[in-house]
Amino acid sequence: MTRDEQGPADVPxxxxxxxxxxxxxxxxxxxxxxKAARAMLNFGLTEMRLVAPRDGWPNPDAGPAAxxxxxxxxxxxxxxxxxxxxxxxxxxxxxxxxxxxxxxPVLTPDAAARTIHAAPGRSAILFGPERSxxxxxxxxxxxxxxxxxxxxxxxxxxxxxxxxxxxxxxxKGESLASPPRVDLDPPAxxxxxxxxxxxxxxxxxxxxxxxxxxxxxxxxxxLRTLLTKPAWNxxxxxxxxxxxxxxxxxxxx
Amino acid sequence: MTRDEQGPADVPxxxxxxxxxxxxxxxxxxxxxxKAARAMLNFGLTEMRLVAPRDGWPNPDAGPAAxxxxxxxxxxxxxxxxxxxxxxxxxxxxxxxxxxxxxxPVLTPDAAARTIHAAPGRSAILFGPERSxxxxxxxxxxxxxxxxxxxxxxxxxxxxxxxxxxxxxxxKGESLASPPRVDLDPPAxxxxxxxxxxxxxxxxxxxxxxxxxxxxxxxxxxLRTLLTKPAWNxxxxxxxxxxxxxxxxxxxx
Numbered sequence: 001m002t003r004d005e006q007g008p009a010d011v012p013x014x015x016x017x018x019x020x021x022x023x024x025x026x027x028x029x030x031x032x033x034x035k036a037a038r039a040m041l042n043f044g045l046t047e048m049r050l051v052a053p054r055d056g057w058p059n060p061d062a063g064p065a066a067x068x069x070x071x072x073x074x075x076x077x078x079x080x081x082x083x084x085x086x087x088x089x090x091x092x093x094x095x096x097x098x099x100x101x102x103x104x105p106v107l108t109p110d111a112a113a114r115t116i117h118a119a120p121g122r123s124a125i126l127f128g129p130e131r132s133x134x135x136x137x138x139x140x141x142x143x144x145x146x147x148x149x150x151x152x153x154x155x156x157x158x159x160x161x162x163x164x165x166x167x168x169x170x171x172k173g174e175s176l177a178s179p180p181r182v183d184l185d186p187p188a189x190x191x192x193x194x195x196x197x198x199x200x201x202x203x204x205x206x207x208x209x210x211x212x213x214x215x216x217x218x219x220x221x222x223l224r225t226l227l228t229k230p231a232w233n234x235x236x237x238x239x240x241x242x243x244x245x246x247x248x249x250x251x252x253x
Numbered sequence: 254m255t256r257d258e259q260g261p262a263d264v265p266x267x268x269x270x271x272x273x274x275x276x277x278x279x280x281x282x283x284x285x286x287x288k289a290a291r292a293m294l295n296f297g298l299t300e301m302r303l304v305a306p307r308d309g310w311p312n313p314d315a316g317p318a319a320x321x322x323x324x325x326x327x328x329x330x331x332x333x334x335x336x337x338x339x340x341x342x343x344x345x346x347x348x349x350x351x352x353x354x355x356x357x358p359v360l361t362p363d364a365a366a367r368t369i370h371a372a373p374g375r376s377a378i379l380f381g382p383e384r385s386x387x388x389x390x391x392x393x394x395x396x397x398x399x400x401x402x403x404x405x406x407x408x409x410x411x412x413x414x415x416x417x418x419x420x421x422x423x424x425k426g427e428s429l430a431s432p433p434r435v436d437l438d439p440p441a442x443x444x445x446x447x448x449x450x451x452x453x454x455x456x457x458x459x460x461x462x463x464x465x466x467x468x469x470x471x472x473x474x475x476l477r478t479l480l481t482k483p484a485w486n487x488x489x490x491x492x493x494x495x496x497x498x499x500x501x502x503x504x505x506x
Binding site: 043068151165168203240242249 | 363414
């Protein structure tokens with residue numbers, strides 16, 4: 001998931017920031033480490049750092065939970081302290097459910113993602129232990145707090161969910177994840193639509209649809225408005241004309 | 254999570270759309286239903302509908318995985334078909350990992366969230382079975398496709414992750430003041446559209462439109478896609494049914 005090196009990357013001062021490092025501080029379950037790896041790789045993040053994982057490292061429960069994101073686990077590095085884990089990073093973000101007494105900028109995930117993309121260096125995002133979250137010292141070490149705006153009556157984000165929301169927001173700023181675009185055909189030219197409507201009117205007229213005559217103008221307009229609304233393309237207009245032709249055929253029964 | 258009834262809600266045309274319904278189509282594991290409920294409630298969504306859950310309902314595995322989001326599970330309703338589950342919804346979104354052959358607008362989660370907030374009626378978001386995703390008929394029934402832009406080399410979103418990303422994006426629009434909306438009639442509920450399409454099919458069948466039989470499934474889907482596109486309101490659907498009724502009458506000549 002290295003970034004595209006073409007384009008403005010060669011111009012000094014305009015280089016895009018490298019992808020952020022995901023730092024799991026004292027993670028408890030190997031399974032959650034695996035799920036976090038999967039969440040990261042889904043959105044193109046590959047660098048995981050572990051600070052004093054409770055059950056040591058490697059952890060046999062991590063692999064199966066990663067659902068194929070083994071590369072992230074294989075490259076994960078272990079540190080004794082948060083300070084060591086973020087030593088090469090210029091900006092540190094602490095994720096918390098609620099802000100503590102610490103006075104720091106509190107960012108939403110999308111604001112944090114923009115800040116990370118605009119940063120001149122590498123950023124690190126800290127995630128606390130499953131049960132307790134980051135402790136005050138770790139929050140104090142960070143430059144920014146990131147808080148996911150969550151239902152105040154039910155806040156129950158697990159580690160992998162917190163990771164995926166941050167990774168997802170970060171990926172929006174990357175071009176790697178552009179959505180597949182459907183080649184929508186342009187709407188059919190008006191003449192084609194007119195032909196179709198005329199065909200339908202020719203069928204409806206003898207069937208008595210425009211009765212009584214004084215309502216005919218309004219009825220035609222209503223039908224025209226309705227059939228103009230969809231912006232059908234030429235193919236779709238052709239399909240509908242086939243439908244009408246079928247209905248106009250002498251009954252087979 | 255009902256919307257705030259104060260303020261501009263009394264002014265016609267400025268009411269916020271109700272929260273979308275999350276529809277799990279043939280979900281396999283109770284655990285995943287529970288995790289989806291937790292993901293929903295984290296971001297204020299409470300209405301879950303289940304279409305033909307594999308292991309029946311209620312499912313004892315769902316509760317523990319919901320981590321306290323029991324209210325969502327308790328209120329979940331079960332349907333036999335997607336058509337029944339979305340019958341009262343005016344806009345249907347199908348979540349897919351990759352686009353199929355169907356030609357519909359493909360939205361990112363944030364674009365879908367904006368569209369849902371701007372919709373005049375209630376929206377439903379379909380999520381397919383864990384292993385296979387939504388089948389083509391379910392996608393054909395939807396008005397929009399929602400695709401999470403994901404790492405093209407590692408796309409491995411599970412059900413609850415897909416739900417949480419959609420719910421998260423939807424929740425962003427909740428805190429914002431919704432812009433005044435033009436007072437357009439909402440699209441007809443899906444059930445009305447289904448009735449209209451069934452009426453047309455009943456006319457086309459004896460006329461030989463679905464010949465040869467091996468093309469019938471594709472032909473039905475094409476027609477359905479085309480007729481789902483316009484988002485006609487109830488009045489317009491009624492008008493079209495009148496057109497069809499007229500064409501089905503014994504010829505007067």
